[in-house]
């Protein structure tokens with residue numbers, strides 16, 4: 001490994017955000033021992049969501065920019081809600097996003113022995129004590145920032161006595177909450193987190209990895225700096241709410257330094273530092289794990305991977321490409337301002353990728369029959385269709401059509417306004433790739449609902465061009481009725497109807513669920529769509545991007561999820577509503 005700091009990092013190419021500048025300065029000053037090490041520290045108590053994707057892109061992205069490494073660390077210090085299922089999915093989601101931790105996989109639980117020993121060291125040094133105050137008392141004693149707090153009655157117990165008590169805690173002599181271990185720091189500090197914070201608590205709950213080895217567990221503020229230090233992390237980035245905890249983070253690092261626990265790399269003692277950035281918030285969704293869990297548990301969604309969820313597994317199942325999620329995360333940037341990003345920006349990133357990559361196919365969602373009266377019953381005509389106008393390499397395919405087609409009901413109007421260039425009696429349209437068609441009459445049912453659209457074609461227009469070169473304003477898509485396959489589709493929309501479903505503390509966020517966010521429908525499709533493999537993105541021409549559900553599709557029987565419409569239909573609705 002080169003001890004020469006890299007000055008030509010990718011980071012230097014564009015303007016640098018504050019974390020990049022911070023890391024670069026340390027790296028150039030030689031404080032990283034030649035290697036920037038970051039970490040992404042999820043707790044395996046839920047699935048990752050788009051907010052985590054931002055943290056992942058920052059943590060892994062910064063390590064990559066400086067040629068360093070990013071560890072995946074499961075911050076599994078609270079066993080009550082953690083599971084292996086969550087842990088496995090976290091790994092899968094990070095890989096899906098395109099990042100890899102290499103050999104750098106860690107788990108807090110693997111460090112419990114060491115953390116326990118460090119706690120005993122603190123006790124021996126008179127820097128920690130066992131406290132028997134109840135949680136309510138403890139809060140009352142801690143006080144308010146403007147006045148000094150009250151010391152715990154056991155604050156000055158001898159190290160020998162504390163050691164004995166702490167071991168009794170470890171050995172299961174006490175019930176949950178009966179006592180805890182506190183760091184002895186400063187009961188008068190204006191920073192409330194400095195007033196003898198709890199560093200170990202009793203929790204008689206088995207750990208998903210270690211079983212019932214422990215009934216005492218370290219608190220986040222104690223565990224996190226230890227994990228960082230033992231792994232040789234140089235830069236520990238987290239969200240803004242941890243900013244007030246930073247002095248405590250540094251306090252723990254100082255103690256570890258005194259105990260000789262800091263990693264030495266290339267002769268440099270690695271002292272981890274924490275910095276904070278603002279979390280990602282997005283409109284029309286909730287991002288708190290607790291609320292997402294509630295939606296799952298109350299069966300308001302089909303699971304963590306429901307395609308409407310802001311989870312990475314949900315987005316993946318909906319058909320959001322990983323590239324789009326990454327582009328979005330890079331685009332929102334890294335700042336300390338608390339802000340909310342419009343979900344339409346994410347949706348546009350998705351469309352941009354799919355526009356380039358998704359093959360076009362024909363499908364009809366709201367069908368009405370179209371009959372070409374001057375075509376023989378059994379006639380068949382081939383026509384050539386472009387697979388992706390944005391990608392010549394995608395080539396073409398041959399479709400066939402005959403006398404009867406399915407077209408979209410919306411593409412016909414009985415009394416069209418002047419600027420309606422699609423189907424209406426007496427008007428001519430292009431049936432995309434097939435031919436020109438002139439509507440002569442319609443058949444209606446007793447309710448005035450159109451059941452058939454009739455007309456004639458010009459055989460010389462086969463392929464879709466006017467033989468005399470005259471302009472045809474409207475082009476519509478179609479599916480050949482004789483060969484169409486009907487396939488199930490789910491027309492997903494935003495899960496919530498309002499921009500900030502959890503903004504009002506007086507209202508339950510679940511009140512704002514969008515009742516129309518998962519409509520089931522049947523699409524009449526060109527035959528090729530039947531053989532689409534599970535987990536494939538396609539564009540249904542003029543309708544939107546669809547993704548064959550990876551879970552529910554079977555060979556020869558795909559189920560399509562609507563990933564997104566082709567345009568932002570919400571912007572239009574809002575415009576109309578005069579909001």
Ligand code: ATP
Pocket residue numbers: 040041042043044045050051052054055237238239278279280281287288289290
């Ligand atoms: P909870 O505190 O409820 O467990 P969490 O979202 O903080 O939820 P973690 O698993 O602790 O869950 O998060 C792992 C990392 O992801 C943390 O570093 C956290 O700061 C970051 N993170 C979580 N949510 C967001 C968000 N919305 N935007 C950016 N980073 C986030």
Ligand code: MG
Pocket residue numbers: 043
């Ligand atoms: Mg957290």
